[in-house]
Amino acid sequence: MPMPSLRSIHVYPVKSLAGGAPVDAVVEPWGLAGDRRWMLADAAGRQLTQRQQPRLALVRAEHAGNGAVRLTAPGMPPLTAEVPPPGPTRTITLFSDKVETTPADRSACEWVSAYLGIEAELVHLADPARDRPVDPAFSEPGDTVSLADGFPLLVTTTASLDALNSLVAQGDHADEGPLPMNRFRPNIVVDGTAPWAEDDWRVIRVGEVTFQVVKPCGRCVVTTTDQHTAERGKEPLRTLARHRRFGDQLVFGQNLIPRGAGTIRVGDPVEILG
Numbered sequence: 001m002p003m004p005s006l007r008s009i010h011v012y013p014v015k016s017l018a019g020g021a022p023v024d025a026v027v028e029p030w031g032l033a034g035d036r037r038w039m040l041a042d043a044a045g046r047q048l049t050q051r052q053q054p055r056l057a058l059v060r061a062e063h064a065g066n067g068a069v070r071l072t073a074p075g076m077p078p079l080t081a082e083v084p085p086p087g088p089t090r091t092i093t094l095f096s097d098k099v100e101t102t103p104a105d106r107s108a109c110e111w112v113s114a115y116l117g118i119e120a121e122l123v124h125l126a127d128p129a130r131d132r133p134v135d136p137a138f139s140e141p142g143d144t145v146s147l148a149d150g151f152p153l154l155v156t157t158t159a160s161l162d163a164l165n166s167l168v169a170q171g172d173h174a175d176e177g178p179l180p181m182n183r184f185r186p187n188i189v190v191d192g193t194a195p196w197a198e199d200d201w202r203v204i205r206v207g208e209v210t211f212q213v214v215k216p217c218g219r220c221v222v223t224t225t226d227q228h229t230a231e232r233g234k235e236p237l238r239t240l241a242r243h244r245r246f247g248d249q250l251v252f253g254q255n256l257i258p259r260g261a262g263t264i265r266v267g268d269p270v271e272i273l274g
């Protein structure tokens with residue numbers, strides 16, 4: 001089998017919104033540059049994601065220079081949100097973490113509130129290096145993450161998606177397949193492996209950057225959300241529950257922590273170091 005290679009790169013400027021697929025990306029200690037530095041929160045300061053609001057799948061976030069983001073959504077005028085200047089912070093609850101963020105200006109908060117039909121705000125994480133450590137059970141001292149669920153990057157493989165889709169086709173909801181990779185919101189997608197090979201990875205190198213493979217990724221209801229229509233089904237959770245249950249989690253993909261810096265590019269070789 002030829003050496004695996006990097007099939008695609010995915011960056012999500014705003015947590016749980018649609019993102020982009022650049023041909024290259026800079027790897028920072030807390031993830032890909034510009035990935036999930038923004039997020040939405042409700043009036044009580046709790047995370048707002050596709051878990052609670054599947055219509056967020058229809059909002060696209062694009063980099064607009066100097067950390068700003070441009071948002072587009074059905075029925076809404078485009079909006080560009082600039083990085084807020086230093087000022088009063090807003091404590092946001094992100095799962096069990098309390099994260100200090102800076103609210104975007106009033107027009108951005110009004111935009112997201114109008115789209116969702118509830119009071120909401122757009123907030124920015126100024127300093128991932130200081131504000132959000134990775135779970136110490138799976139990391140080293142000093143490891144941090146931006147506003148991703150828990151780890152700096154997520155890797156998936158095309159072979160495992162093909163295997164999963166074969167299992168979906170044999171199940172009770174075969175009409176929902178085949179599922180596209182965007183259901184799993186990876187940062188990097190790898191070609192040229194055996195199905196589920198990533199279960200055994202411990203260290204990989206993508207181009208010039210080394211990553212520690214720290215934990216399988218437990219999947220949630222977001223994976224059942226069609227990223228083009230915001231409609232929900234049963235898959236892939238039904239099939240993962242039958243075939244990919246690790247303890248109390250339904251697993252697809254692996255979480256990564258960078259162990260170096262550099263730039264990764266589509267087409268880069270992916271070496272399995274351990």
